[in-house]
Every structure is written in C-alpha cells, then in structure tokens.
Amino acid sequence: xxxxxxxxxxxxxxxxxxxxxxxxxxxxxxxxxxxxxxxxxxxxxxxxxxxxxxxxxxxxxxxxxxxxxxxxxxxxxxxxxxxxxxxxxxxxxxxxxxxxxxxx
Amino acid sequence: xxxxxxxxxxxxxxxxxxxxxxxxxxxxxxxxxxxxxxxxxxxxxxxxxxxxxxxxxxxxxxxxxxxxxxxxxxxxxxxxxxxxxxxxxxxxxxxxxxxxxxxxxxxxxxxxxxxxxxxxxxxxxxxxxxxxxxxxxxxxxxxxxxxxxxxxxxxxxxxxxxxxxxxxxxxxxxxxxxxxxxxxxxxxxxxxxxxxxxxxxxxxxxxxxxxxxxxxxxxxxxxxxxxxxxxxxxxxxxxxxxxxxxxxxxxxxxxxxxxxxxxxxxxxxxxxxxxxxxxxxxxxxxxxxxxxxxxxxxxxxxxxxxxxxxxxxxxxxxxxxxxxxxxxxxxxxxxxxxxxxxxxxxxxxxxxxxxxxxxxxxxxxxxxxxxxxxxxxxxxxxxxxxxxxxxxxxxxxxxxxxxxxxxxxxxxxxxxxxxxxxxxxxxxxxxxxxxxxxxxxxxxxxxxxxxxxxxxxxxxxxxxxxxxxxxxxxxxxxxxxxxxxxxxxxxxxxxxxxxxxxxxxxxxxxxxxxxxxxxxxxxxxxxxxxxxxxxxxxxxxxxxxxxxxxxxxxxxxxxx
Numbered sequence: 001x002x003x004x005x006x007x008x009x010x011x012x013x014x015x016x017x018x019x020x021x022x023x024x025x026x027x028x029x030x031x032x033x034x035x036x037x038x039x040x041x042x043x044x045x046x047x048x049x050x051x052x053x054x055x056x057x058x059x060x061x062x063x064x065x066x067x068x069x070x071x072x073x074x075x076x077x078x079x080x081x082x083x084x085x086x087x088x089x090x091x092x093x094x095x096x097x098x099x100x101x102x103x104x
Numbered sequence: 105x106x107x108x109x110x111x112x113x114x115x116x117x118x119x120x121x122x123x124x125x126x127x128x129x130x131x132x133x134x135x136x137x138x139x140x141x142x143x144x145x146x147x148x149x150x151x152x153x154x155x156x157x158x159x160x161x162x163x164x165x166x167x168x169x170x171x172x173x174x175x176x177x178x179x180x181x182x183x184x185x186x187x188x189x190x191x192x193x194x195x196x197x198x199x200x201x202x203x204x205x206x207x208x209x210x211x212x213x214x215x216x217x218x219x220x221x222x223x224x225x226x227x228x229x230x231x232x233x234x235x236x237x238x239x240x241x242x243x244x245x246x247x248x249x250x251x252x253x254x255x256x257x258x259x260x261x262x263x264x265x266x267x268x269x270x271x272x273x274x275x276x277x278x279x280x281x282x283x284x285x286x287x288x289x290x291x292x293x294x295x296x297x298x299x300x301x302x303x304x305x306x307x308x309x310x311x312x313x314x315x316x317x318x319x320x321x322x323x324x325x326x327x328x329x330x331x332x333x334x335x336x337x338x339x340x341x342x343x344x345x346x347x348x349x350x351x352x353x354x355x356x357x358x359x360x361x362x363x364x365x366x367x368x369x370x371x372x373x374x375x376x377x378x379x380x381x382x383x384x385x386x387x388x389x390x391x392x393x394x395x396x397x398x399x400x401x402x403x404x405x406x407x408x409x410x411x412x413x414x415x416x417x418x419x420x421x422x423x424x425x426x427x428x429x430x431x432x433x434x435x436x437x438x439x440x441x442x443x444x445x446x447x448x449x450x451x452x453x454x455x456x457x458x459x460x461x462x463x464x465x466x467x468x469x470x471x472x473x474x475x476x477x478x479x480x481x482x483x484x485x486x487x488x489x490x491x492x493x494x495x496x497x498x499x500x501x502x503x504x505x506x507x508x509x510x511x512x513x514x515x516x517x518x519x520x521x522x523x524x525x526x527x528x529x530x531x532x533x534x535x536x537x538x539x540x541x542x543x544x545x546x547x548x549x550x551x552x553x554x555x556x557x558x559x560x561x562x563x564x565x566x567x568x569x570x571x572x573x574x575x576x577x578x579x580x581x582x583x584x585x586x587x588x589x590x591x592x593x594x595x596x597x598x599x600x601x602x603x604x605x606x607x608x609x610x611x612x613x614x615x616x617x618x619x620x621x622x623x624x625x626x627x628x629x630x631x632x633x634x635x636x637x638x639x640x641x642x643x644x645x646x647x648x649x650x651x652x653x654x655x656x657x658x659x660x661x662x663x664x
Binding site for chain 1: 223224227228231232233235252406407408411412
C-alpha cells in the first residue's frame with residue numbers, strides 16, 4: 001500500500017477512484033485494505049473520513065484499472081461493513097486537490 | 105427489563121437461536137462464558153480436545169443438517185487453533201459461528217497473556233467477524249452473526265468477546281428476534297429466458313452441479329431439470345450426492361480424479377450449465393482448455409463468482425433452487441438421443457476401472473464392502489488424500505448431505521471431528537468416516553471425544569504408512585523421489601484406539617476381514633477399523649497438476 005505520490009498523468013495504466021460508503025468502526029480499514037493487499041492489488045492512494053453523525057465513513061481508493069478491477073469491486077461489495085461502492089473517474093477532486101500535500 | 109451479564113446474554117441468545125449442541129474448549133479468557141453455558145438447561149456442551157476439533161465438530165453438525173452450528177475457543181492459542189476450521193468453512197461455505205474469548209478490553213494491545221489479534225487474523229478467512237466492544241452490542245451482534253452465516257452464500261462468522269465484556273452487566277428492553285436468512289436476491293426474468301433458450305437449443309449440454317446445490321436444498325430440482333431435458337450431469341466434489349451416482353444421467357465427479365469419460369464429455373459439450381459451482385481448479389484443470397466448445401450458463405448466489413474464473417454467456421445471480429424453479433417450466437422435453445448415445449460410447453470406450461474391487465484388502469474393495477453394509481441414511485465423512493478420492497469415486501452417494509468432505513481447503517484432520525459433529529446432530533444415523541493414517545493423526549485426539557460422547561461413528565483408517573497422495577505425486581512427477589512422505593515408524597492404530605478407550609477391529613490380521621468389517625460396522629458406538637493398504641496403490645485417473653483435463657493419466661505409466 002502506498003500513499004498517492006505520483007500524478008495520474010504519469011501512470012502506465014488508467015486509474016479509477018472507488019468511493020466506498022462503510023460502517024465506521026476500527027476494523028473497517030483492515031477489511032478493505034486486506035482485501036486488496038492479499039491479492040497483491042496495489043492501492044495508489046487512500047483516504048478515509050467519517051461523515052454525518054459519524055456512524056458512516058467514506059473511503060476513497062485510487063487504483064489501477066487492471067483486468068482484476070471488476071472482481072475487486074465485487075469482492076469489496078461483499079464486505080459486510082461496505083454499504084456501497086461507486087466508481088469515479090481518476091480526476092475525482094478528492095485526490096487532485098490533495099496532490100499539493102504530496103510533493104517532495 | 106431483563107438484566108444479565110454479557111456471557112448470560114450470549115447463552116440465552118444461542119438458545120433462542122435454536123442452538124442445542126455446542127463444541128469447544130474453555131480457557132482463561134472465556135471462563136465467564138463457560139460458566140454461563142454450564143448453567144444452561146438446554147445447551148449441551150461437547151468438550152473437544154483441540155479447538156480445531158471443536159471447529160470441525162461444529163462443521164459436521166452444520167454440514168449434516170444445513171443449520172448453523174457454534175463452537176467456542178479461548179483467546180490466544182485457542183483462537184489460532186480455531187482458524188483452520190474457520191478457513192475450511194469459508195472455502196466450503198459452511199455456516200458456523202465461532203465465539204472466542206479475548207483478554208479484557210483494557211489489556212488489548214499490551215501483549216497480555218494469551219493475547220493475539222484474533223479479529224485481524226480472522227478477517228481473510230471468515231465471511232465476517234466482530235470484536236465486541238460492550239455487552240450491549242451483543243444484542244445486535246449475535247443475531248447479526250447468525251444472519252450473515254446463513255444468508256446468501258453461507259459461511260463462518262467469528263465473534264471475539266473480551267473477558268470483561270462477558271462479565272459486564274447489561275439491561276435491555278426487549279429480546280432481539282433470532283436471526284433468519286435474508287431473502288435471496290431477485291433475478292431477471294430475461295436472463296432465465298435466455299438460459300432456457302440456450303438449454304433448449306443446445307445439442308450437447310452438460311449440467312455441472314456444485315456444493316451450492318446442497319446448501320440451497322435444490323438437488324431434487326436439479327435432477328428434475330436433467331431428466332426433463334435429458335442432460336448428462338456431473339458433480340463437483342462438494343456436489344456429490346445431489347444426483348444419485350447410479351442415476352442414468354449421472355457422470356459422477358469431474359476433474360482431477362474423474363472418470364475419463366466424464367472429462368471427455370465435458371470436452372465435447374456445447375453448453376455447460378454451472379449450477380452453484382465455482383470452477384475450482386481441481387474441477388476444471390487448465391481453465392483455458394476446460395469445456396472449450398461450450399457456451400456457459402452460470403447460476404450462483406454469490407455475484408463475485410460470475411466471471412471470476414470463466415466468463416459466463418448468461419449469468420444468473422440468485423438462489424439456485426429459485427432459479428431452477430423459474431427455469432423448469434421453460435425447458436422443453438428433449439430425449440437427446442444422439443448426445444446420450446455419444447455419452448454411452450465414451451463410457452464404453454473409457455470404462456472406469458476399480459482394480460481390486462472384489463477384494464476387501466484393497467481401497468476399492470474396502471469401500472464397496474463397507475457400502476454393502478450401509479444404506480442411504482448413513483452419513484459418509486472423509487479426511488483428505490487418496491482415501492478421499494477413492495471414496496468420492498466409488499462410494500454410492502445418493503442424497504445431499506450424505507457426504508461430508510473438506511473440499512476447498514483440503515484439510516487433513518477434518519474427518520473424525522466432522523463425523524462426530526454429524527453424529528451428534530443426527531443421532532439416528534450411522535456415520536462412517538473414511539480416513540488415512542496421515543489424516544487421522546492430525547486430529548487423533550478427538551477419538552476420546554467420540555468415546556466420551558458415545559457417538560455412533562466408525563472410523564475406517566486406510567493405512568499405507570504414508571502421506572499417500574504426496575507419495576503418489578512424488579512417484580509420478582518427481583522422478584520417484586519419495587521424500588518425507590513415508591512414515592518410518594508404523595503407528596499401531598488399534599493400540600491408539602485402546603488408549604483412548606475405543607474399540608477397534610484390525611482387518612490386517614483378521615482371517616475373515618469382510619466378516620470383521622461387517623461386525624464392526626454393525627455394533628453400536630464408536631469403533632476404529634484398521635485397514636492396511638498397499639502404499640503403491642494410486643488414485644487413477646489423474647490429471648497432472650496444471651494440465652488440461654483431457655490429458656489424464658489413465659493408469660500406471662508404462663516404464664520408459
């Protein structure tokens with residue numbers, strides 16, 4: 001797992017942003033990240049924040065669109081703490097606005 | 105307003121859920137829970153001798169009945185020992201709920217005595233898991249654990265309960281309702297039409313039934329579909345029993361140790377109807393060469409299975425029973441004489457050979473002789489290895505839930521405790537566990553559990569003094585270099601049984617082994633039946649690992 005450090009422009013594979021709505025509790029990041037790490041599916045960027053009354057969080061994952069992405073999305077949807085998974089374009093502002101924080 | 109401790113709350117909710125038997129082992133971190141279990145008037149506790157054994161006892165109960173089963177373990181080593189049984193349940197989609205003790209909340213993360221990250225470790229091998237943060241949360245979590253275990257594709261759920269949560273008092277207004285399975289997802293009528301059109305239009309279809317047909321209670325519907333449209337039917341290891349093996353349309357098991365005619369039929373089929381099967385590599389062989397001419401209809405309740413291994417032309421996400429119900433009225437009667445004649449030809453050209461079938465001192469002979477003394481009400485459990493494949497090939501399995509085997513994880517040590525669990529859940533049935541000497545030793549301590557519970561379980565140990573399937577692969581694919589797969593010291597299994605207080609019968613020294621087998625199977629209570637077999641007996645046919653199913657080895661290769 002790596003933090004987003006490179007801009008989408010220099011990536012070899014097209015990228016996509018997955019926007020997850022999840023139940024907010026201490027184990028949920030492990031469930032989501034474990035799903036990706038044990039399949040050796042690199043997450044290029046990750047952000048998580050609670051919203052509303054704090055019972056739910058959004059997790060944004062910046063991932064490469066490799067051939068396994070559909071299967072990854074289906075597996076993510078199977079997690080019981082995950083309410084919804086939405087696929088967003090890689091230009092989603094949640095990551096583009098953050099780029100300023102990730103300069104060397 | 106009821107007030108009680110977390111431990112009492114768990115026990116009451118298990119009772120309300122209909123749980124009557126639980127397996128487990130107490131330890132420091134689950135003693136409050138055990139104290140509450142001990143005071144229950146309805147729960148019967150079965151003391152396993154290892155937490156993995158407890159997990160497989162629960163699995164045996166769940167697999168034999170289709171209802172969720174529960175087992176208990178303490179923190180630390182208790183939890184790590186439980187993990188293999190949970191992983192096994194995940195891969196074979198078995199509804200079990202494991203409740204582990206954990207160190208008190210304030211000590212979590214301090215490397216406390218018998219503390220491990222049970223929650224973290226169990227994430228990848230459960231369907232879902234919980235770390236309970238307060239006793240009040242149990243009111244939601246326990247029913248939720250059961251709901252998840254039994255809904256959709258079943259699976260294991262772990263609930264980790266810190267010791268102080270077990271002791272914490274909680275007051276509440278109302279009991280939560282016991283959990284029931286969610287209703288299965290709706291599926292599109294258009295997809296059913298498409299599937300029916302493909303089946304009606306196919307010339308050489310094969311129906312491929314997986315373990316999900318057993319879970320869904322859909323075996324009778326699957327057989328109806330096969331009969332209506334005269335569709336030859338193959339079953340995965342997990343699907344065995346869904347169509348009686350002696351049904352004229354049954355092709356038996358497919359894949360690595362299938363009859364050659366079965367794999368050749370799949371090679372020729374133009375439509376594959378995969379019903380709640382997941383295209384496991386042991387079934388498909390080299391995937392690119394699996395059913396190369398076939399259009400695929402794939403029915404599964406787990407949407408992630410569609411397209412995971414093989415793209416389906418028509419995918420149906422739904423309960424396989426409901427889908428078959430919708431499909432059946434749209435299926436045209438079709439005698440399919442040409443295709444069935446071709447299947448007959450394949451069977452005649454490549455007959456399934458069972459060398460030694462008439463001799464009780466050989467694997468096939470032993471299985472046939474045991475089957476002669478058992479009827480379809482008996483439950484057949486196995487361990488993992490050569491004996492498992494021989495039984496899968498040769499035992500006349502005729503009903504769903506007759507057959508309990510570790511398919512996906514292939515866990516040696518599964519058989520004995522699973523057989524105990526099946527017998528506890530179905531005390532009226534005879535349970536026979538076929539095992540090997542390697543497998544039995546992996547959970548041999550549960551022999552004493554079988555004695556203590558006086559279950560009607562017969563353990564037939566095919567003893568070749570080796571890890572037979574490893575031995576076979578080394579002999580076939582590793583230049584005959586037999587290494588670390590032969591036991592230099594022979595275990596005296598009858599003496600081991602005696603040590604645990606179990607009767608035994610040694611077919612190896614008997615003058616009339618068939619007679620002794622009959623006698624041992626007929627006597628009530630547990631019994632170990634020792635059956636020495638030849639270490640050079642191999643499971644044939646065999647698809648070499650990584651090869652296409654068409655490239656099976658039929659029998660011993662000719663010397664070069």
